[in-house]
Amino acid sequence: MIAKIESPGGTEESSISLEEKYAYFPTPGTQFGKIPESPQVLISDTAIDKIVARIALESGALSTYVAGDGKILVGEDRYVNGAAAKRATVRARLQNKQAGWSNRYRKDAAHSARFSRRQARIHGEHLRGIGVRG
Secondary structure (H helix, E strand, C coil), rough: CCCHHHHHHHCCCCCEECCCHHHHHHHHCCCCCCCCCCCCCEECCCCCEEEEEEEEECCCCEEEECCCCCEEEEEEEECCCHHHHHHHHHHHHHHHHHHHCHHHHHHHHHHHHHHHCCCCEEEEHHHHHHHCCC
């Protein structure tokens, strides 16, 4: 470990800018059955190992990804009520069995869904406004 940066709520899948100047951490970490309070992306300057900026989010984030043009994609977690989630899970299992998908394909599809157009938020404009451009 090179450095430790405090994040009381924990973090999820982080990423680093292409020039390795900034690291991006979605917080708070996901807790099953709980909707996160004040979800945000913490931006750390890797030279000084300190949080230099924060981006507020509308809903909890699972992962961050820095695109080739420097924009940050944030995979958000969508919360639904328990009954709807259970129906969606059962429906997905049925579709997987009917289509005969392999486990590998299901994992790839789930990963791609995290960065789908519907769920991804591009925060390049926010970063330009606070002077942190990846």
